[in-house]
Amino acid sequence: MKRLAVLHTAPFVVGMFKTMLGKRYPDLESFHVVDESLIQDARRHGGMVPAIVRRIAQQVALAQEAGAEVVLFTCSSTSPAVDTVRRLVDVPVIKIDDPMMARAVDLGARIGLLCTSKTTVAPSESLIREHAAAKGREVAITTAVDNVAYFALREGDKAGHDAAVKEAAARLAGSVDVIVLAQASMAHLAADLGATLPVPVLESPSLCVEGLAPYLEA
Secondary structure (H helix, E strand, O other), X not given: OOOEEEEEOOHHHHHHHHHHHHHHOOOOOEEEEEOHHHHHHHHHHOOOOHHHHHHHHHHHHHHHHOOOOEEEEOOHHHHHHHHHHOOOOOOOEEEOOHHHHHXXXXXXXXXXXXXXXXXXXXXXXXXXXXXXXXXXXXXXEEEEEOHHHHHHHHOOOHHHHHHHHHHHXXXXXXXXXXXXXXXXXXXXXXXXXXXXXXOOEEOHHHHHHHHOHHHHOO
């Protein structure tokens, strides 16, 4: 099995990925790197400016030097940078959201995109359209950004974050065929939301971990 590097911009998702990867791939050798400055600067500059893309490329290069044969980015906001970095290295660089967006396009033409960070909006919308185009399908995207949830989580208020996400998802549910949770930090709410709302609710971590199999086991 190939060695995996998992690159994060939020420390609170590290434990979740370690647990999920350990259960799905018990023989996997992996290591995790956290750089909070990437998402902080992306929010400050409104997206993946060239300086941030260069730093992300450096992170991938360092991971490869450390023996990584596959690299996973768990931050949705880094998606445009991954497109660039993939062309610069000779190891697979995986976006966390690819499997989720592919599944969303399969489930319906009206897709609700729920974000807690504005830096995720453009990359996530673009990725949905990319997967729709690959399947020859037309989609309509309804996007909701809940900054209350973002700032609550940043301040350690998990209950406030969860309540805000649930309210935002409920508002979306009446006008879409499927809801995608754009941040891994919302993943723990997917099962409850899916059980209470009239549409499927997708989260990226579990779909992503399963989608790594062809890369890790090749």
